[in-house]
Amino acid sequence: MSGLSVAILGFAVMLGLIAIRMPVGLSMLVTGAAGYVYLSGWSPFLAYLKTNPYYQFANYTLSVIPLFVLMGAFAERSGLATALFRAASAFVGHRRGGLAMGLIGACTAFGAICGSSVATTATFGRATLPEFRRYRYDEGFATGAIAVGGTLGILIPPSVILVVYAISTEQNIAKLFQAALIPGLMAAFFYCVVIALVVSRKPELAPRHERAGADERWSSLAKVWPVVLVALVVVGGIYGGIFTPTEGAAVGAVAMLLIGLATRTLGWTGIKESLLQTAETSGMIFIILLGAEIFDAFLALSQLPTIAAEWVVGLGLPPYAVVALLLVFYIILGAVMDELAMILLTLPVFFPIVTALDFGMTTEDVAIWFGILVLIVVGIGLTAPPIGLNVFVISSIAKTVPITRTYAGVLPFIAADILRLALVVAFPSLALIIVRLLN
Amino acid sequence: MSEARGSGTEGGARLLLDRLTRVVALAGGLVSLAAAAVVVYSVTVRGLGIGSVPGDFELVQIATALAVFSFLPYTQARRGNIMVDTFTTRLPPAVNRAIDALWDLVYAGFAGLIAWRMIVGARESLSNGLNSMVLGIPIGPVLLVCAILVGVLSLIAAWSAALRLAAPE
Numbered sequence: 286m287s288g289l290s291v292a293i294l295g296f297a298v299m300l301g302l303i304a305i306r307m308p309v310g311l312s313m314l315v316t317g318a319a320g321y322v323y324l325s326g327w328s329p330f331l332a333y334l335k336t337n338p339y340y341q342f343a344n345y346t347l348s349v350i351p352l353f354v355l356m357g358a359f360a361e362r363s364g365l366a367t368a369l370f371r372a373a374s375a376f377v378g379h380r381r382g383g384l385a386m387g388l389i390g391a392c393t394a395f396g397a398i399c400g401s402s403v404a405t406t407a408t409f410g411r412a413t414l415p416e417f418r419r420y421r422y423d424e425g426f427a428t429g430a431i432a433v434g435g436t437l438g439i440l441i442p443p444s445v446i447l448v449v450y451a452i453s454t455e456q457n458i459a460k461l462f463q464a465a466l467i468p469g470l471m472a473a474f475f476y477c478v479v480i481a482l483v484v485s486r487k488p489e490l491a492p493r494h495e496r497a498g499a500d501e502r503w504s505s506l507a508k509v510w511p512v513v514l515v516a517l518v519v520v521g522g523i524y525g526g527i528f529t530p531t532e533g534a535a536v537g538a539v540a541m542l543l544i545g546l547a548t549r550t551l552g553w554t555g556i557k558e559s560l561l562q563t564a565e566t567s568g569m570i571f572i573i574l575l576g577a578e579i580f581d582a583f584l585a586l587s588q589l590p591t592i593a594a595e596w597v598v599g600l601g602l603p604p605y606a607v608v609a610l611l612l613v614f615y616i617i618l619g620a621v622m623d624e625l626a627m628i629l630l631t632l633p634v635f636f637p638i639v640t641a642l643d644f645g646m647t648t649e650d651v652a653i654w655f656g657i658l659v660l661i662v663v664g665i666g667l668t669a670p671p672i673g674l675n676v677f678v679i680s681s682i683a684k685t686v687p688i689t690r691t692y693a694g695v696l697p698f699i700a701a702d703i704l705r706l707a708l709v710v711a712f713p714s715l716a717l718i719i720v721r722l723l724n
Numbered sequence: 725m726s727e728a729r730g731s732g733t734e735g736g737a738r739l740l741l742d743r744l745t746r747v748v749a750l751a752g753g754l755v756s757l758a759a760a761a762v763v764v765y766s767v768t769v770r771g772l773g774i775g776s777v778p779g780d781f782e783l784v785q786i787a788t789a790l791a792v793f794s795f796l797p798y799t800q801a802r803r804g805n806i807m808v809d810t811f812t813t814r815l816p817p818a819v820n821r822a823i824d825a826l827w828d829l830v831y832a833g834f835a836g837l838i839a840w841r842m843i844v845g846a847r848e849s850l851s852n853g854l855n856s857m858v859l860g861i862p863i864g865p866v867l868l869v870c871a872i873l874v875g876v877l878s879l880i881a882a883w884s885a886a887l888r889l890a891a892p893e
Contacts, residue, residue, distance in 0.1 A: 303807075303808050304808065304811045304812075305811070305812060305823060306807050306808070306809055306812050306820065306823050306824060306827065307807065307827045307830070308805035308806060308807045308827060308831070309805070309806045309807065309808070310805060310806070311805070311827060311830065311831050311834070314834055315830065315834065318834070331841055334837065334838055334841035334842070334845075335841050335842065335844055335845030335848070336842070336845045336849075336867065338838055338842060338870075338874070339789055339842065339845070339866075339867055339870050342788060342789040342792040342793065342870075343785040343786060343788060343789035343866075344785060344788060344789075345781045345784055345785050345788075347788060348756075348759070348784050348785070348787070348788040351756050351788065351791060351792070351795075352756065352760055355753075355756065355757070355760070527771075528767055531763065531781075531784060532763050532766075532767050534760075535759070535760035535761075535763035535764055535767075536763070536764055536767060538757070538760045539757075539760050539761060539764045542757075557750065560749070560750055560753030560754065560756075560757070561746065561749055561750065561753070561798070563753055563756070563795075564749035564750075564752060564753055564794075564795040564798045564799065565749075565795070565798060565799050565802050565804040566804075567791075567792060567795050568749075568792070568795035568796050568798060568799025568800075568804060568805075569799050569804050569805055569806060571792045571795070571796070572796060572799065572805060573806065621808075621810070622808070623806050623808070625806075626806070671810070672808070672810060
């Protein structure tokens, strides 16, 4: 068999194994290893395993993942999500749908200290559902808004998905974080517009309640300023090149720990839970990273990525049409597959294709722009039926709300995401302008 | 939740599994936190212009590897690895349990293979005295600890296969 047919067979076998419940990381490890051995023999593979798994993890850039997860975990245990939600809804909660808009605002702020959408969804699900129920919001509307708000955890930098993209494609994390800012804020704004439109058509979804007094507003703000400060220092420091993403993540994690200790919201139990949550989430991510590393080594041996890139460029399709096709493919695949595995598996093939096309931009600009597009489709995949991880997370918290009602609540937001995706495709400068201003 | 269900020895076995992986994961988490503290110190002294911590990135690299390898058994014990059960929800639970146990065993085998190769790699690094570039930290012992952690992962995966078959959840 030629390298190309082995690679295609490898993809098929891997997807088949995933369909019969094999953990995603393991199926990448197993098929990647089998393909590697088939193409180059046992002894190179056995030699590869001697130190490669170690050096894969002993990686300065990758260290941001556990550190960002830890920062988010400390923030979650310190009750900061609740404080952010109270503060945001003290200002806008009295408007129709205001509680949902407050949620989006709080998720946006939390997104600046948390890089994971699942963690953001779980945190806000636990913190805000009782409030939504207290004010008699429609449950599907509320859970839908929480699932969508959770995606702001990755859409607003820092973002685990962007770190993984940066490592997989050897791009600069800081620049990707910069590029994500405007599209991320656009997401928050679009979600609020969707909320306003939905509740204006169906006012019964979101009953109004009384306006918070000035005292309540100021006291709620007093509780959140430390988070806002940490978020500004971490994101601002990375943007300004004052420190590396790893340093930013370390500063953020230690600062959140100190704030938790100082405000006595974080004790030994909370610290222990945060560390264990970090362990579980990071373990889950890193086994997929290791699987992707071995699968990529196999793909590189098979030369599939190079051949595919040459073939697509040879077709002479308009570059934007190729990007549009890839994004449609991602939206479909993301609806049924884990997003992290999806991007790690496809980038070795798609990235050379995209960077080989001529968009009239530098290769680095194309790489950064495509990273932001991938981030947006990942966000869609996290909430879109039938398999939206964020929806599963909120369903496991709001057990009485049927999952179909959450999906119904999510749909208008997905329309807004697709509009936003189209805008960033059509106007790459929405992503690139901040990068250009800061560099 | 990872509470022990099952009864008698099975419940006890699950509890022990949870405890052991939890202690290892916590140790790894503390290593991560310690690395973060070193980085914060380094950033602070650099910011104040009173020197720098040379090679702090090497400490971060080593700490990340140690931490991640110590997280893997915990993630396995918690069944935290991502899998897709969309296509198999209609199968009888016993069949799904048997499939899951099979994949646990495959994972155990693969981790065993990696552990064996890493021990070989560690012995080579020990005998040729491989050190990190800036701080001169010997890499062999670090590799050895990581290899042992992968060995633990292999045992835990085999153990969880046995638990799946023995104690229905």
